Amino acid sequence: MTDADLAAPTCLARPLPGELDTPVCAAARGADGRPLHAAALKFFWGPMDCGKSTMALQMNYNHARQGRRGLVTTRIDRSLGPRVTTRIGLAHDAIEVTDDLDLRALVRGRWAEGERVDYLICDEASFYSVAHVEQMAELVDHDDVDVFAFGLATDFRSCFFPAAQRLFELADEVARIQVEVLCWCGREGLLNARVVGGRVVREGEQVVIGDTVPDAQVRYQVLCRRHHRAGDLGPRP
Numbered sequence: 001m002t003d004a005d006l007a008a009p010t011c012l013a014r015p016l017p018g019e020l021d022t023p024v025c026a027a028a029r030g031a032d033g034r035p036l037h038a039a040a041l042k043f044f045w046g047p048m049d050c051g052k053s054t055m056a057l058q059m060n061y062n063h064a065r066q067g068r069r070g071l072v073t074t075r076i077d078r079s080l081g082p083r084v085t086t087r088i089g090l091a092h093d094a095i096e097v098t099d100d101l102d103l104r105a106l107v108r109g110r111w112a113e114g115e116r117v118d119y120l121i122c123d124e125a126s127f128y129s130v131a132h133v134e135q136m137a138e139l140v141d142h143d144d145v146d147v148f149a150f151g152l153a154t155d156f157r158s159c160f161f162p163a164a165q166r167l168f169e170l171a172d173e174v175a176r177i178q179v180e181v182l183c184w185c186g187r188e189g190l191l192n193a194r195v196v197g198g199r200v201v202r203e204g205e206q207v208v209i210g211d212t213v214p215d216a217q218v219r220y221q222v223l224c225r226r227h228h229r230a231g232d233l234g235p236r237p
């Protein structure tokens with residue numbers, strides 16, 4: 001091996017944090033002039049209350065601190081507005097994802113206006129459409145935009161949300177969020193039960209807005225698999 005082999009490469013395909021403006025060779029830049037860094041599609045999933053939205057905002061904060069610029073999107077946030085809100089009080093303005101919103105057009109439109117977009121934070125991604133997930137993959141592969149998606153894996157019947165399933169199929173990296181949510185019995189909470197009139201229901205629309213307060217007409221409660229299957233909500237508080 002010669003000294004030349006050991007020399008630092010002249011093309012920095014993956015700039016270190018804070019070095020996004022490091023000069024790189026032309027081949028390592030995208031069409032918009034940004035340095036390419038091998039973007040990735042990552043899906044972080046877990047049941048209600050496990051801190052997904054908190055982690056989404058933390059991720060946004062971390063990347064912004066490194067000088068990167070991103071967009072935050074959501075759908076059916078608990079605030080029912082175009083915001084990401086968290087149970088522990090953090091909040092951030094967000095773009096509401098509707099069926100006719102094209103995430104590729106969203107990013108490319110911002111670029112056309114001269115705005116930098118290095119990444120997307122997609123909260124409540126299980127409520128997006130499968131087409132949105134395909135758009136995320138294209139943004140990663142074609143435009144070198146990182147996409148960090150956060151959401152539930154399964155619905156109240158313990159079946160995949162279509163978008164979540166597609167994320168499991170396509171994501172470069174899938175991670176279960178490791179904040180323990182416990183069932184009333186003390187086991188790890190895994191599944192979201194829909195509770196209507198005090199009973200666990202297993203039929204109905206896949207997405208129904210509910211609450212987590214005990215006396216809501218439609219509410220959701222995290223249960224272990226055993227008690228989700230049994231429909232056992234535990235002793236009344």
Ligand SMILES: [Zn+2]
Nearest residue numbers: 183185224227
């Ligand atoms: Zn249980």
